[in-house]
Amino acid sequence: MVMKFRSVLDIACGIRYIYSQLDICSSLSRAILLDSEMSTKIHDIEKAYDNINEVLPLLNKPTFASAINLIKIKLSELKDIRSSVIRLKEGAILDDIELFEIKSLAIINNDISSLLSQFNTESFKIYDTTHVLNLLDPDGNRITSFYIYDSYSPELTKLRRDYKQSNYQDQDIPFEISKYEEKIREQLSSSLREHYLLIDNTMLSLALADILIAKCLQIKSLDLVVPKVSLNEKTEYRGLFNPEIESILKNEKREYQKTDISFSSQKPLLITGSNMGGKTVTLKTLALAQLLFQYGFGIPSEEAHITPVNEIYLSCGDDQDYRASLSSFAADMKRVDKMIKSLKRGRFILSLTDEPARTTNPVEGSALAESLITVLSKYRSMNVLTTHYNISNPYCTRLRVKGFENGKMNYSLVEDTGTEAPHEALLIAESLDIDSEWIELAQKELNKRN
Amino acid sequence: MPFVEKILSSGTLSIVGLEKNTGKTECLNYILRRLSGYPLKVGVTSIGVDGEKVDQVTQSSKPEIFLGEGILFSTSEKHYRERQIYSELLNIDETQTSLGRICTARALGYGKVLLSGPSQTTSLMRWIKKLKDDYSTDLCIIDGALSRLSLASPAVSESMILATGAALSSNIPELVNKTHFVTELINIPETGIALKFDDKSPEKGIWQIGKEGNFEVPLFESAFIHGESQSGQIKDNNDIKALYVAGALTDRFLKMISTEKKYTHAQIIVKDFTRIFVTPATYRNFIKKGGIIRVLRKSNLIAVCVNPTAPNGVILNSDKLCGALGEKLNLPVYDIIKNGYEV
Secondary structure (H helix, E strand, O other): OOOEHHHHOOOOOOHHHHHHOOOOOOHHHHHHHHOOEOOOOHHHHHHHHHHHHHHHHHOOOHHHHHHHHHHHHHHOOOOOOHHHHHHHHOOOOOOHHHHHHHHHHHHHHHHHHHHHOOOOOOOOOOOOOHHHHHHHOOOOOOOOOEOOOHHHOHHHHHHHHHHHHOOOOOOOHHHHHHHHHHHHHHHHHHHHHOOHHHHHHHHHHHHHHHHHHHHHHHHHHOOOEOOEEOOOOEEEEEEEOOHHHHHHHHHOOOOOOOEEEEEEOOOOEEEEOOOOOOHHHHHHHHHHHHHHHHOOOOEOOOEEEEOOOOEEEEEOOOOOEOOOOEOHHHHHHHHHHHHHHHHHOOOOEEEEEEOOOOOOOHHHHHHHHHHHHHHHHHOOOEEEEEEOOOOOOOOOEEEEEEEEEOOEEEEEEEEOOOOOOOOOHHHHHHHOOOOHHHHHHHHHHHHHHO | OOOHHHHHOOOEEEEEEOOOOOOHHHHHHHHHHHHOOOOOOEEEEEOOEEOOOEOOOOOOEOOOEEEOOOOEEEEEHHHHHOOEOOEEEEEEEEEEEOOEEEEEEEEOOOEEEOEEOOOOHHHHHHHHHHHHHHHOOOEEEEEOOOOOOHHHOOOOOOEEEEEEEOOOOOOHHHHHHHHHHHHHHHOOOEOOOOOOOOOOOOOOOEEEEOOOOOEEEEEEOOOOOOOOOOHHHOOOOOOOOEEEEOOOEEHHHHHHHHHOHHHOOOEEEEOOHHHEEOOHHHHHHHHHOOOEEEEOOOOEEEEEEEEOEOOOOOEOOHHHHHHHHHHHHOOOEEOHHHHOOOO
């Protein structure tokens, strides 16, 4: 299954926020980023981060930072001329507009390569387009403008002069002129055709440079880190956070409590804890970090070792779909089923499941959750689940949200040995100012049962 | 030669017609011809399609736009490809129109071109800024399309030329009346009240203006809203100095306030004449009752051009028409085709 960046933007984990904060200069680069595929190979991911690791320290140099500003201005003029390049390749005669666009591309590339030449970096692939530029700029003005210049043909110069001298009255001359102009366009197109691959590569490399710069600047602005690729199938985060939620909290003058978490392909990880303890946010942030990792972005944590996977499954929240006549229970089950099928096909996946089978009665629900852990533990994959049920399954590691401490929520995760899920729902409801009569009756009911 | 000197002092000029086939293009060609004698950098575009050989609606023949050496022009990709002029392509704008992106070029010889520029007022304003900033153009001319008046708003262009003619009406008195009403609106004086605009200034609704020119309370959320005004909010019931109409001034609203006593002494302030959408009868009735309408910015109407020929074959007497219009409008009126006004 090929996952394009475009398709993961709708996963509700905060990735759209990261994308919206990415300062990409040209629409071409944006299109190329959206069409980029998720890397699943260690080598590809490492290479992407090697480039970032090379550029990132350079950004602290004032000379490089000011060069980057100029480069970004140039990149904002980059246009998507892929269709013109295809036409060129297929043997079409380009018109003035298309020739103008190729010339603009060559000028932008020329300017950017001369800006980058003083810094010895391999991360930016630069092609030499001087030859293309010379074809389209015979007078060597190096200005972004184009017409069929007089210097292409002395005959054309003469005809144009004659036409002007006739005070634009001689109506035979324009036809002659257009014949010459067309001939020159044909010659230019056939000379450019030899370089179509170069033109295509130049466009792509400029777009990739745009994306790389944007990613590096984002790492600095959102305080992200460059992760390490984990080779032992163990994913570990120190100080993991969700940038979107962090920014919302910041606006409310509150602070985000970062979490440490690690899990491996050995055993599924089960997170328990009270309501409002940030379990769902943790799952979503894990999905976010994994996606960012496989598309080569900075990771929102203080330190990260991440294992690449083939597929990522996040099943979170209640997305019952009345159009597909699925109840919330059915939608939930279908999603988990899809994940299991993928596991059985032998895919190495990251599954992040928020409270499996929670929408049914606790007796059957806990049986379903318990057995899901057993199923997951049979296959080699990375699994994280959360639950409110009491689960005694021995095939998983357990973490618990610390929960309410002195009237405040402590979101940090601690190792848990018990099998009992914490009972803090009434305490939390009270802190939410829920109707006291209701809560008091619930407390009495609870006492009766105990 | 008439009115060209007046154009020289303004940085942007729009040519708007009260109807199709009122001679905008002839007028533009005349101005371009006349301007070639001055050391002026001129840029020209059109809002929508213009300069086509055959009228797309009535299928009657239309003049083409002729450009001389040095004039900058902007047109869509489609029409740039079809141009019959020797020109240097300078820029291609990213914004899409129905005929492709907008190309800006400099004429290197004499020739003709179809103009089809930006289709929205905001992109038109961006075009003007680009031409002024990047190519230091002295005068930007915008050719209007159909009967769109919005580009004549002083927010877009400093001065305007109004084209009218037999296409609007084949009856001279009616034609004069219709044209007169528009010039009346164009010539509404600017308000003497200094309104205090800041970041929070209203962008819609009708507002009561306080003594110091501040925005007090909205009387209506929108001019189109039905029902009662929020008169509970009005301060100093007896002395409403002015009302500011942030959006369109409609017939409905004008009729309503002309019946309410407490508003009769209030000055109605609109942004500019293009925001007034009232019938001549309602407008004149309101003025007669002592109502006052003022604008924030007044347009500079340079001249009125007439085309006595209508696409349906009606040809009016040019001298009689110019005379009748000139007398009523108190403005210079020209029939450019008949009188030639050659350089």
